[in-house]
Amino acid sequence: MHSMQKHGLKADPVTYSQLIKCCIARRAIEQGKLIHKHVYSNGHDPKMFINNVLLNMYVKFNLLDEARILFDNMSERNVVSWTTMVSGYCNCKLYGEALKYLVLMQREGVLPNMYTFSSVLRACDGLETLRQLHCSIIKCGLDSDIFVRSALIDIYSKWGELGNGFRVFCEMVTGDLVVWNSIIGGFAQNGNCDEALDLFKRMKRAGFPANQATLTSVLRACTGLVLLEFGRQVHAHVIKFERDLIINNAILDMYCKCGSLEDAEFAFKRMSERDVISWSTMITGLAQNGRSIEALDMFESMKASGPTPNYITMVGVLFACSHAGLVDDGWCHFQSMKRLYGIDPGREHYGCIVDLLGRAGKLDEAIQFIQEMEDEPDPVIWRTLLGACRVHKNADLATYVAKQILEIEPHDEGTYVLLSNIYANSQRWEDVAGVRKNMSGRGIKKEPGCSWIELNKQVHAFVLGDESHPQIKTIYREMNHLIKRITEVGYTPDMNFVLHDLEGEQKEDSLRCHSEKLAIVLGLISLPKEKPIRIMKNLRICGDCHAFAKLATKTEIRYIVIRDPVRYHHFKDGICSCGDYW
DNA sequence: TTAGGGTTAG
Numbered sequence: 257m258h259s260m261q262k263h264g265l266k267a268d269p270v271t272y273s274q275l276i277k278c279c280i281a282r283r284a285i286e287q288g289k290l291i292h293k294h295v296y297s298n299g300h301d302p303k304m305f306i307n308n309v310l311l312n313m314y315v316k317f318n319l320l321d322e323a324r325i326l327f328d329n330m331s332e333r334n335v336v337s338w339t340t341m342v343s344g345y346c347n348c349k350l351y352g353e354a355l356k357y358l359v360l361m362q363r364e365g366v367l368p369n370m371y372t373f374s375s376v377l378r379a380c381d382g383l384e385t386l387r388q389l390h391c392s393i394i395k396c397g398l399d400s401d402i403f404v405r406s407a408l409i410d411i412y413s414k415w416g417e418l419g420n421g422f423r424v425f426c427e428m429v430t431g432d433l434v435v436w437n438s439i440i441g442g443f444a445q446n447g448n449c450d451e452a453l454d455l456f457k458r459m460k461r462a463g464f465p466a467n468q469a470t471l472t473s474v475l476r477a478c479t480g481l482v483l484l485e486f487g488r489q490v491h492a493h494v495i496k497f498e499r500d501l502i503i504n505n506a507i508l509d510m511y512c513k514c515g516s517l518e519d520a521e522f523a524f525k526r527m528s529e530r531d532v533i534s535w536s537t538m539i540t541g542l543a544q545n546g547r548s549i550e551a552l553d554m555f556e557s558m559k560a561s562g563p564t565p566n567y568i569t570m571v572g573v574l575f576a577c578s579h580a581g582l583v584d585d586g587w588c589h590f591q592s593m594k595r596l597y598g599i600d601p602g603r604e605h606y607g608c609i610v611d612l613l614g615r616a617g618k619l620d621e622a623i624q625f626i627q628e629m630e631d632e633p634d635p636v637i638w639r640t641l642l643g644a645c646r647v648h649k650n651a652d653l654a655t656y657v658a659k660q661i662l663e664i665e666p667h668d669e670g671t672y673v674l675l676s677n678i679y680a681n682s683q684r685w686e687d688v689a690g691v692r693k694n695m696s697g698r699g700i701k702k703e704p705g706c707s708w709i710e711l712n713k714q715v716h717a718f719v720l721g722d723e724s725h726p727q728i729k730t731i732y733r734e735m736n737h738l739i740k741r742i743t744e745v746g747y748t749p750d751m752n753f754v755l756h757d758l759e760g761e762q763k764e765d766s767l768r769c770h771s772e773k774l775a776i777v778l779g780l781i782s783l784p785k786e787k788p789i790r791i792m793k794n795l796r797i798c799g800d801c802h803a804f805a806k807l808a809t810k811t812e813i814r815y816i817v818i819r820d821p822v823r824y825h826h827f828k829d830g831i832c833s834c835g836d837y838w
Numbered sequence: 839t840t841a842g843g844g845t846t847a848g
Binding site for chain 2: 269270273276303304305306307308309310311312315334335336337338339340341342343344346369370371372373374375376377378401402403404405406407408409410432433434435436437438439440441442444467468469470471472473475476500501502503504505506507508509512531532533534535536537538539540541566567568569570571572575604
């Protein structure tokens, strides 16, 4: 390039295009601009092809203003020029602009092609636009293009229309790995993890070798189902190949969410590159597993040698503080967020602070904080405070808070259940009856509690008083033996928690039918002593089951991990990682 | 001879 300039030579378009490609690959912005000048140096209008190449260069450098000036000055534009602009705006998430260019190009009589559609679909601002684009795609006969197909599947799943996405997938005649990845990712992201794993099996049967994107989605599905053993297998499979940062982060998250922090820490230490997601995953993972102090230590290391913390990192940090009762630290981090990192606190941060104050019993301060918040309090914030009212047995405040929630969400079953439990704990039986009447009057039913355990790649699920498991007789026999043993070390059934089951019979022995107890006993009789017993729950663990699990680890010398919808309880030697504070 | 799709943390 330099010697050409010295001799005043002009290159042919192919040479220019190759030089520009080099600049893009090396991210050499200044050199690229120099070539641009050189192309225009003799005053003639260059060919459209070379303008398109230059346009693409600016787009790849995210220099949309420069691209736009060039585009506006071009004497001639074709579908490639327009599509380059559309994709540039999409890459910079300027979706409104992308859609505008799609309209403008059609107005100028340029027909969008498969390249244009596969790009612009990401810019959909709602289902209406999506349907219109899908119609245009079909009209133009472009719906069989695999790029368009995967983009369609992806955007349907992002807008919660997985059924339509799946229909697009099923119409596919020739296979394509990315289209498979789109549909597997779609199911995994929408929480249909079983289907995601089924499709993954189908994909393998169809002869497609999984790549990193596939396995990242598969890991996400394992995480969603808390399938530690399956996740471990995926990890073992991934180790054999080159791993990228994204899949490594997914591995970290899988181990954290499956409650195996040792594996997560091991994987984290071995990563050659860590980004803000890796650090945030570990901070949140440690905090959710009851290891808040280590989470905060991790945050300190991140500040010392890692990337700059972001919004999500701070959610993890504040979560750690609230779950460990570290009121001062929490306040300190909350107040310094904006000053140190320019992060404006959002709903999640406010929620953590309400939790922080509420758990610590500072209910008045929590209420005051809510009233002084910039945002209008949402049901999540109020529910957090309601949880604190339960822990600190403040039935009056609970009544007020529940009213706030039910004004916004009159059918929120969790609020009714929590309120009823709070009344029950305060022996206010008339109020309990009132809540129950209110619930049945509105046709609200409590979601049944469900616990499950993964044994030998099989999931065993239980609901309250479940009799359907093939080993149920053995389970109850062992349960009776176990209760005898833990009673000797201080277990007394806590009858307050019988009332958690609003719909069922209040039988004296209904406590021993709680689904997590059944799952624990199955784990005890099925797994070798050295293996941790890992239980998953859809609802929060009740106080009686919590005491039961603690004592069982003492008498049976076992390690039990229970995951509820919010956090993990690691039981060992008769104590729980949550410090009985949840 | 230029333009396009799928994957990670709350």
